[in-house]
Amino acid sequence: SKKSRRKKPSQFWDVPPPGFEHITPLQYKALQATGQLPVAGAALP
């Protein structure tokens, strides 16, 4: 298999928001788009 350049595992990649481990990021964004979940940080386009 391809050799990874990573020296240690990432603490951030593929970490879901607490409580949303059971849904996919696409489902999460769909909920944001319909106003059922807030969008964190700056306003998105």
Next chain:
Amino acid sequence: CSRQHNRPTYSQTVLLNHMYRSPVNLSLTPEMQRLGGLTEEVLQTHFDEFFEDIYVELVDKYGPIEELNICENLGDHLVGNIYVMFKREEDAQKAVDGLNNRWYNGQPIYAELSPVTDFREACCR
């Protein structure tokens, strides 16, 4: 700027919207307080570690990168934007498709193709 940006069908460049969250815009973590607050050094270390985390993952999973730019600009529509120019268009498309269904640090990733290829000339008018 009208914010009506052109979204190309093919491009080597991927835009990751608002993905870098600078500590300048966040409340201090206990670790940062322990280090003495937001010194230049703390900010640079945070940025360098983030840059490496993004670069390594993108090269590993999607393909070789020509250029990686992370905006520290504080304008609403630019804050934390990451522009990744892949060597190959097909890798950029693969990255958009893959990243849009991944999390990073407790947030979904918002990826799209971007028309920008020359970052020195890139200017929002």
